[in-house]
Amino acid sequence: MYILKAEHSFDSAHFLANYEGKCSNIHGHRWRVIIEVQSENLIDGGQLDGMVIDFGDLKKDVRALADSYDHAFIIQKGTMRKETLECIIEDGFKIVEVEFRPTAENFAAFFFKTMEEKGYNVKRATVYETPTNSATYEKSEVK
Ligand SMILES: Nc1nc2c(c(=O)[nH]1)N=C([C@H](O)[C@H](O)COP(=O)(O)OP(=O)(O)OP(=O)(O)O)CN2
Numbered sequence: 001m002y003i004l005k006a007e008h009s010f011d012s013a014h015f016l017a018n019y020e021g022k023c024s025n026i027h028g029h030r031w032r033v034i035i036e037v038q039s040e041n042l043i044d045g046g047q048l049d050g051m052v053i054d055f056g057d058l059k060k061d062v063r064a065l066a067d068s069y070d071h072a073f074i075i076q077k078g079t080m081r082k083e084t085l086e087c088i089i090e091d092g093f094k095i096v097e098v099e100f101r102p103t104a105e106n107f108a109a110f111f112f113k114t115m116e117e118k119g120y121n122v123k124r125a126t127v128y129e130t131p132t133n134s135a136t137y138e139k140s141e142v143k
């Protein structure tokens, strides 16, 4: 089995609604996104001979995904008053609303599924929220 890895980071702000502690306040992270794709085989012949896929293509897609959250304020839908949200949008801040609580775990699962939807055979997705805290999502073996 071959496993390829690509990573990219984004800097953004978030808060955890319904959380007792400092993370309920707005704060920022450098989120590191690491995507691993797998294949039993290598391409035979042509430009991609000896590769699973071109690193350049994988890198481009991981970067585009991470960049869409860069320098944004990530908000879980429904966790901020409508008026507050309207004001910060009106003031020109970049808001990204997500359907899930913005934890490292949820982001890892979300990035896994997004990359799968792009056609990659994803092995696992890992998201670092701080240099020492990370969450990994991978599919459990189907028996
Ligand atoms: N399992 C998870 N736990 C927590 C998550 C998460 O995504 N998954 N997220 C948070 C907060 O977002 C928080 O910013 C990170 O928490 P913490 O480890 O406290 O980060 P710090 O680097 O600020 O820690 P210090 O050691 O106090 O500096 C909370 N938990």
Ligand SMILES: [Zn+2]
Binding pocket: 014, 023, 027, 028, 029, 129
């Ligand atoms: Zn946080």
